[in-house]
Amino acid sequence: MGNKSVNLKALAAHLGLTVSTVSRALNDYPDISLATRKRVKAAADQLGYRPNQNARRLSIGTPETVCYLMPRQIGPNAQPFVAQLLAGLGEALNERNWDLLVSQADASVGDLASIERLVKSGRIAGLVISRPLKNDPRVKLMQSLGCPFVVHGRTEKSDDYAWYDVDGEDAFVTAVNHLARLGHRRIGFIGAPLQYQFAQERLDGYVRGLSHNGLDQDPALIQIAEFTDEGGTAAAGLLMDLDEPPTAIVCVTDMMALGTLEALHSRQIMPGRDVSVIGYDGLHFGKHAHPPLTTMAQPQAHAGRRLGDILLSIIDGAAPTKFQELQRANLVQRSTDGPVTTSTSTGQTHVSEREESR
Amino acid sequence: MGNKSVNLKALAAHLGLTVSTVSRALNDYPDISLATRKRVKAAADQLGYRPNQNARRLSIGTPETVCYLMPRQIGPNAQPFVAQLLAGLGEALNERNWDLLVSQADASVGDLASIERLVKSGRIAGLVISRPLKNDPRVKLMQSLGCPFVVHGRTEKSDDYAWYDVDGEDAFVTAVNHLARLGHRRIGFIGAPLQYQFAQERLDGYVRGLSHNGLDQDPALIQIAEFTDEGGTAAAGLLMDLDEPPTAIVCVTDMMALGTLEALHSRQIMPGRDVSVIGYDGLHFGKHAHPPLTTMAQPQAHAGRRLGDILLSIIDGAAPTKFQELQRANLVQRSTDGPVTTSTSTGQTHVSEREESR
DNA sequence: TTGCCTTCCGAAATCGGTTTCGGTTAGCGT
DNA sequence: ACGCTAACCGAAACCGATTTCGGAAGGCAA
Incomplete structure (x- = not known):
């Protein structure tokens, strides 16, 4: 508690080096001798040094964060797949040590204003939009803001942005x-x-x-x-x-x-x-x-994962239109489908049961 | 696209003022004349200026962000209430314009290491832990890190931290x-x-x-x-x-x-x-x-909201032990409970159906 | 006119990193 | 002994905000 977490300056002082040297050592710059690099790294994780992400991201110029926009209707019958989706997204982001922000539009501000603030304030490098409307103003907004995004689902006219959808x-x-x-x-x-x-x-x-x-x-x-x-x-x-x-x-x-x-x-x-x-x-x-x-x-087991990968690719500079993925749904026959019955005869209940593909 | 989002410096130049004046004007410092304040604010939202949050948070020294730790097991039967919980949390955070991060432990790193990195890197001001083990190492870690947190559920010995649980x-x-x-x-x-x-x-x-x-x-x-x-x-x-x-x-x-x-x-x-x-x-x-x-x-409709409010209170300096809230579950009788039957007689199915409280 | 106090704003330090640029030192060949 | 090139590290600028401190202008009383 008392010990404020160590920062670069403290670590440098501890090592008798300057911050610039330490920073480059930690980031594996080739102009730092391998010996020093090792020494610095050892000291770093001995002191439990973790670079301050706000400072780091300010400096490198990217927030290293993407945002998932929560669908509005979250009632008693909330969408169970939100959790799955977030898990998949998180998995993709973890590989780069990026962060996942979730945001629901502030009711007092409105959807579009929230989004605009989010990207203009430099908090996010990309956005996942889900369950779009036919003519969703959010995609036009994102396009005009020039911020990478991917849509889970499609809009009516869906030729000029990235999406992942089931047909x-x-x-x-x-x-x-x-x-x-x-x-x-x-x-x-x-x-x-x-x-x-x-x-x-x-x-x-x-x-x-x-x-x-x-x-x-x-x-x-x-x-x-x-x-x-x-x-x-x-x-x-x-x-x-x-x-x-x-x-x-x-x-x-x-x-x-x-x-x-x-x-x-x-x-x-x-x-x-x-x-x-x-x-x-x-x-x-x-x-x-x-x-x-x-x-x-x-x-949809991998929807989140794919959305994450797509978004990261776009952030890396790929053309959004390269990512327009249409998956197919498949019929899982349980017991509510059966042959038509002409009268209300007490026919045999249809009981074919196959398990869904995992 | 071409226009990089305006920053303080640009706004100041546009106004013929210095950044310090503009900053204080936007933050309603009394030593800036009311006229200037108005002029600055008008220009700000005309140019669509949004302060860079990374810079701002670095400067003010708090990440203004809390994190929800996703429960591990997210399979086909994902927890539907994750979405509800996040919605409630987000609502509480929105009132302050704070951000909500969700994190699942990186499989390659492990739960505790992930958490430690998260707080030491200054990304979060507080954490929500859910579904704790009897003797959950995460709460001890958070305590030793001196980082505010609240648990959704309890551990075996739950007297010295904040939690919200159902009995x-x-x-x-x-x-x-x-x-x-x-x-x-x-x-x-x-x-x-x-x-x-x-x-x-x-x-x-x-x-x-x-x-x-x-x-x-x-x-x-x-x-x-x-x-x-x-x-x-x-x-x-x-x-x-x-x-x-x-x-x-x-x-x-x-x-x-x-x-x-x-x-x-x-x-x-x-x-x-x-x-x-x-x-x-x-x-x-x-x-x-x-x-x-x-x-x-x-x-659990308001669990997320309460967790958010509790966490914010603790971050504001309240004693965690003040927040140990135990809710009661209530019996919702639908149709799988009925009187005992001595033999396998074809008794009458119990059909009392009351709707759950919304 | 002088002195003092407000009112308002600018200069500069700071947060904690990254990155460019330049300067020492050592090693080597001649 | 001299010059040249690597190898290695330090000084300082920068990211974009906040905040402290101090200075200039104007108003008022003596």
Whole structure:
């Protein structure tokens, strides 16, 4: 406590050298004799010397820090993958001893102002933006600020910056194909507000999937709601109360799919037998739903790691447009998908269970 | 892009003043005339000037940053509350314009070394430690470093530092009481490795609950496993394979409880009717389990916020021991608890469902 | 007019590093 | 003995802010 942590000056005094010599010794300058370098390093970690990062970064001119912008909606159903993402990011940054800052926009200041302050104050060398809107002002801001960034997801027009995304459109085509193959012809869609690009993509996939299978599109079968379980329940309720309810439902989120299951149960409808449900995300929790939720799983184990590597590459000078990575989601069949049943016969529940790919 | 962000010198030149005057004007020193102050501020935000934080912090001598230490185990079943916690922390820090760093120990360096480097390099003014071990070397390290910190949870001996925790022992007494009141006399316990203090506390609560209800303690009814759903499944399997299996099971984690439900289902045992199960955490997801999981819910909506406020207070000079806050968990009855059934009669499923407190 | 006290601002030190530039010393060849 | 080149280290500028100290200008009383 009493001993202020040793700094360069103290270390230099201890060694009978000047700060400049010590600094260069520690940084392996070739014009310092190997003997001195060794001596200095030994003394350094004997005294527990750690260079002050604020001073160092001020001097070398880079903050050696990147920032992850937390998604806004953090409620009781917080996104579990935030932790995974941060872990991956941290891993990439650790290799360089860079720091990871997380920031949520100060409510009193606003998103854009927060970001602008962050980069102009020289605190960060790069930024990770997640869950962008169709036309997200944050990417334009970052571009005009000339600050490296990478987006987790995409915007509507995504040709001139770096992003890492999972192909939601393709995933929904796959889901609809799967359901069509099982005989379903009335397939409902439960979506999120279309200001989010991911919501639009998945809707596009749904539509494309329908036409690809020669099914016609009924506007009544498309329900938009907040992407929470309650939102899913409400939307599913509307769908099932139609005169001609769907025999299958695809949901843009596992959370909404869970809500959908809830709505079905409260109507004594058995998911996977009477009505099929497919979610999206591949949340581990889906395994424990009733019945276990079939879903389009994102391969997001390494998303954070990739985002980190991409961002660092851009900071190093690579062209952002070189990094536009589209991953594919894959169908994880659990038990909420099944063949269409013509009547409400008490058919056999579909129980095929495969484990998701780790 | 081309324009390097304006710094004090540039701003001063623009105004025809010196940097010292401009700096003091921006910081509302009284020895600068009000007129000049206004003029300077106007010019500052017209030019979009933001003080370089590295320089500023070096000068004022505090990093204005606190760090959250990520828990290690971040797998497919990542902790959803990490995001919530970070949100709360960020909120507290935003009020002062402080930064939030997240760090996971560099695998190649080790936990303690990472921490030591972090504080000695002057990057952080305080630290949040989560999920401590019984005898966690990190708290001793922080104490010897003289760096403010707060623990989310407690260690075995927790009298000389600041912490915020939920009373796991009390919670398990409550859970056992509840089950005993329902007539259960053989109650199993599925726990986590006892190196974690939370695991020990909850075991203590279980034991105390038993004796409080005059039940005797059978070592065979205590199973320890990793706190994942698979761990829960394995442990529950062992319990149910006993000659005299329990009629109720308490689990230290909702995740383990979900695994337990799995084990019961695979044995054609109906949770809540044949065997009661109570989890711990109050995860939102539990609502969608089959059947919905009864659990001891932590009031963790504001944990992050409180941790942040506590840490800031300590950094401001308050005595750490003033902050030792114990919250209570409360029973959220969903559908996996029910009265004991003497035989394997097909009794009525317990369906009381109350919603958790928001 | 002189002296003194405010009011306002500039010069310079400081935080703790990095990096450029220049100066000693030693070694070597001739 | 002389000159030249490496090898090694010190002095000082710099990064961009904050803060102490002191000085100039103006106002007021005597």
